[in-house]
Amino acid sequence: MRTQLNLIVLAILGDNAGPGEPSETYPGMMWGDTTAMRLRRRNNVNDAWIDIGPLDDFLGDVKKLVSDTAAGKVSKVGDTMTGSLTMKAANISYQYASGANAGYIGTYGTGGAGSGIGIVNSAWNAWNFQVDDSGGAIFRSTVTIANNGGLYSGGRITIRNSAELALQGPYVFYIRPRGNSGLEYVNNAYNNVVGSIDDAGNMACNGEMRTGGALVAGTTMYTGNGQAFVSGDGNVYGAVWGGYLSNWMGNKANVNARVQWDSGVAEWGPINGPTTLDIPAPWVMCGWRTNSNGNWVSGAQWLRGVCLRNQ
Known part of the structure; x- marks a missing residue:
């Protein structure tokens, strides 16, 4: 009896280990299948064995499942993902x-x-x-680009609701919409529109306009609030010329031009003795007449002159 009890106790402690299933089975009993090296448990109706896990580590399957499952999960702290994370109809809250x-x-x-x-x-x-x-x-609001960064776009950048661009260096320079169309440039103190351009391309500037290259105008270039201008053909119009420069120059003699007589010859005299006789402007002397027959003292002398014109 004692030997039989010892065998029963050893069988229980050893999970009925053996290459074949026990000859007598009971619901809930364990069997250590040494052939398959699996630990098995009899189901409650005593008609089948339930596989528990490896014989030497019956939690091995569970631990492997947990490990495999955890390998595909993200830790809440300090984890690294090497693939994509897809969230459907979900938000990331901070x-x-x-x-x-x-x-x-x-x-x-x-x-x-x-x-x-x-x-x-x-x-x-x-x-x-x-x-x-x-x-x-x-x-929604202000966009600040710091540390010499840049804003790049392959398409259009739209600034809505009369928003402005503030270009900040040592000072701030503003660009904002102008009325219903165009742009305005505002100074650092934000109290003066220093320049503007409208929808038709007309540009206004309150100060000097400088260029390191050519300044090209398609038609007329004005100055003096429109009182003077340079035409597209190069002609200059201004009060100092009395109108167009081409007309003013047309009334002047050409370089190296010969002057022409603008009158007949007139005489001033006679000179019968010591005296002074001037020919009045704009006449110029062109000759001298005498009736002295070689006697310069007893005869009379006349100065002859004409008016000249430049062309």
Whole structure:
């Protein structure tokens, strides 16, 4: 009896280990299958064996399953992903260290045109930034580009609702919409429009306009608030010329031109003795007549002159 009890106890302690299943089976009994090296348990209706796991480590399968499953998961702290993470109809919410909401990254639309991703504010009631499916981006407020960075776009950048560009260096220079169309350039103190350009291409400048190259005008270039100008053909118009420079120059003699007589010959005299006789302007002396028959003392002398013109 004692020997039989010892065998029963050893069988229980050894999970009935053996190459074949026990001859007598009971619900819930264990069997250490040394052929397959698997630990098995009899089901409750005593008609089949349930595989528990490896004979030497019956939790091995469970641990492997947990390990394999964990390998495909992301740890909440300090983990690294090497593949894509897909979230359907879900947002990524952020909080400050205090626990206050900092906003979230989410999607809008249902896919395709008019859909995209964006960043929502901490109150969760407005999109601070949106990027649609076609690559268009919308900023809710000010965009600051720091540390000599740049903003690049392969398409159009649209600034809505009369927003402005503030270009900041040692000073700030502003570019803003002009009325219903065009642009205005505003000084650093934001109290003077220093230049503008309208929708037709007309440009205004309150100060000097300098260029390191050619300044080209398609038609007329004005100065003096429109009182003088340079025409497209190169002619100059101004009060100093009395009109067009070409007309003013047309009334002048050409270089090296010969002067012409503008009158007949007139005489001044006679000179019968010591005296002084001047020919009045604009006459110039062209000759001298005498009746002295060689007697310069007893005869009379006449000065002869003509008026000249430049052409």
